[in-house]
Amino acid sequence: MRETTESPWTQLYPEWVDADVHTVLGTICAEWDRRVERSPDAVAVSYFEGAFSVSQFDAVANSLACAFQARGVGPGDVVGIYLQNIPQFAISMLAIWKSGATVLVLNPMYKGRELQKLVNDSQTVGIIALEEDRERVLDDVVENPDVWVIGTNDLELRIPAEIKALLHGSPSPTEVSEYSSLINEFAGRVPAFIAVEPSTPALLTYTSGTTGPAKGSVGTHRNALAVAASYANWQGLGPDDVVLAVAPLFHITGAVACAITTLLYGGELVFINRPSARAVVDVIRHRGVTQVIGSITVFNGILELAQAESADLRTIRYLYSGGAPIPPATVARFHERFGLYIHNVYGMTETSSAIIAVPAGLQAPVDPAFGTLSIGIPLPGVTARVIDHNGNEVATGISGELEITGPSVTPGYLNRPAETEQAIPNGRLRTGDVAVMDESGWVYLVDRMKDLINTSGYKVWPREVEDAIYEHDAVMEAAVVGAPDAYRGETVVAFVSLKAGRITSEAELIAHCRERLAAYKYPRSIRFLEDLPKTQSGKIQRRQLRTTLSLPEKQEVDNA
Structure with a gap:
């Protein structure tokens, strides 16, 4: 029987949800090792017609981790990933963690000073980028001559020639990137064991916050696992699920709620690079996708696709949308056309993604005062309060600032103690979002305070x-x-x-x-x-x- 707490929202949890699932301890690599032992032959990642089994994915990540360690990468170091949603992103993340270092996720749209600022602030030692971007990235980080850049291509996955040309130009069939060469060079080797603690930084994700320059939000292994374990349990995610990676992995939602969650606790993670609405519908039908988490623009695109039919999405169990609240009218139109309900999910860079969501199978209520669709209820381990400007909790139904506490909240911003204390006093995250909570625990996001x-x-x-x-x-x-x-x-x-x-x-x-x-x-x-x-x-x-x-x-x- 599921334990309950005094929080009213736990009464809305689906029966399969463990209210204490957030107590999972350890590190991302330790949890990954459990999956390797549990299902080595299952498909971990697919990309068009190619795929990696769990054991193959692990072996490639081991080889790359050995290459990183040979370059001196270890605890305290930061390695950036400057890629779109391709398998190398996930492989690189796991390899960096196996080497004991921290992953810096970088938007591949960043150029020049945008990229320089993040590399300088984080003291990044290396970057993984597409082969055709390698020289440009090196030029962009010229102020840091010690930063190395490893170029990659497609790891010989079976991608149709016309798709490969569209995504990456037209590389020669015999072209071998440095990334692939390093994997081949260290094939069959296992990286030296590195003692990593749950409090060790796993992810560094930059956010501009509400005002001021970009700040690096430190996500520890504990933070990421708290979200991954809780969100997987929330959806009833299991080995038979197929999850489509449409949320960018260089964003916290894609990195944690999609990639880490699926790799550790789910089944197959499907990559399609930069998705179009047509590609999303095609891959859902072709791969039998069961779950999707993405921005509302993804679902708007499907709505605009005249030829899309409900039969194309018949394998879907749950759809979740994060990044921005969904208008009730959009949810209603999607449900009317495809028979599928889009569940809201809310999170921040500072919370390693998902912390509030609509329970699977339920439809969110609409706030009668503001007409906004609820973003959901707090996930296990998360405590949400609505407070006034003095930090005092306001009465039910009164708007105020949303405050979050729990194991997913970042310990702070990289090298910014003053900003950390302002945004997260005593470990309580002041989100900057105006919200209302009703007596059942449903949270309604009114808007950003500055807007x-x-x-x-x-x-x-x-x-x-x-x-x-x-x-x-x-x-x-x-x-x-x-x-x-x-x-x-x-x-x-x-x-x-x-x-x-x-x-x-x-x-x-x-x-x-x-x-x-x-x-x-x-x-x-x-x-x-x-x-x-x-x-x-x-x-x-x-x-x-x-x-x-x-x-x-x-x-x-x-x-x-």
Whole structure:
């Protein structure tokens, strides 16, 4: 029988969920060794027509770890991975951990100074990149001449020639990258044992936070395992599951909730590089994918795919969307068309990904005051509170800042004690998100604190306006910001992209919003864009939209 705690949300847990699963101790490598012993012949990773069994994947990672150790890599060192979602990303992560070092995940879109800053701040000793990016990456980190870069290609996996040309140019069939050469050189060897503790840093992920320069959030082995074990148990993930890696592994969701979780506790992890909606649907059907976690842009893309049918997704057990809250209208449209419910999941870089999620098989309620879909309830081991600006817990149903405690919370930012103390006082993470929690423990994310719009003395949360806009059938994506206004102080401005072939007008959308929102909330201006700017993890960038209006960056507000 599952243990219960005093937290009300545990009553909503599915019967199979162990409320104490977060107590899993050890390291990522120790948990991986258990999987190797448990199922050596099972498929661990696939990529188009190629695949690695668990034992093959382990052997390749061992060889690469030996190569790293031969280069002097060990405890305290940081090795960066500058790749899209290909098997080498996962192999490199495991190899770096086997060598005792820390993985730095790097967005492969970063160039020049963007990349230099992270490499300098983290004191990275080496980087894994695509073969064709190797020289450019070396040029970008020229201020660090001791940093080495290893180029990779496709490890001879059976990828159709036309796909290989599309993804990586047209390498010669006889071309062997340094990455493959090192694996061949150290084939059959096992890396020297390195004593690693649960408190040892496993992942270094940079986040700009809400203000200021990028900060390296330290994710320990304990942090990553707390999320992986809990999230796997949450979904009932098992050896027969096939998980599609659409969330970028250079983002915390892809690295932990998708890759680490599946490699340690699931079945097959399917890579397709940079996914298109058509490729996602095709691989779900072809590989029998059972679970997907990705940004809402992935599901919007499937909705826009006219030829997609519910039969294409028949093997799916659960869909989860993280990175940004989902409008209720989008969830309803997807469910109506495909018969599948998209479950919200919430996490941060500072929590090593998933900490709040909608229980598998349940549908999230909508907050009656704000009209927002719940992001879920706290996962096992996670405690969530809504607090005021003094750190005191507010009453049920009152908005405030979401605070998180638990084993997944980072011990801090790399070499930034002041920022750590400000954001995580006494181990309590101040998320910067405005939230409401109901009496059952459902959490409703209202918005980011810094995005509050103050118009004529009234508070307007952009997400509430965006959710109303999404109810218009022609709208594909929407984002709302506040613009200076001599009369109101700020006025509500919306940016909208439309579905293919659909037409609407500014006047029609404003009228649509006026029917659904208080007079001070509806947008006074709507800008139509072909595509809204997004991060690589799929979040719409309100900050960039503000720059198109020549607006200064918003600062944090003191309270909700």
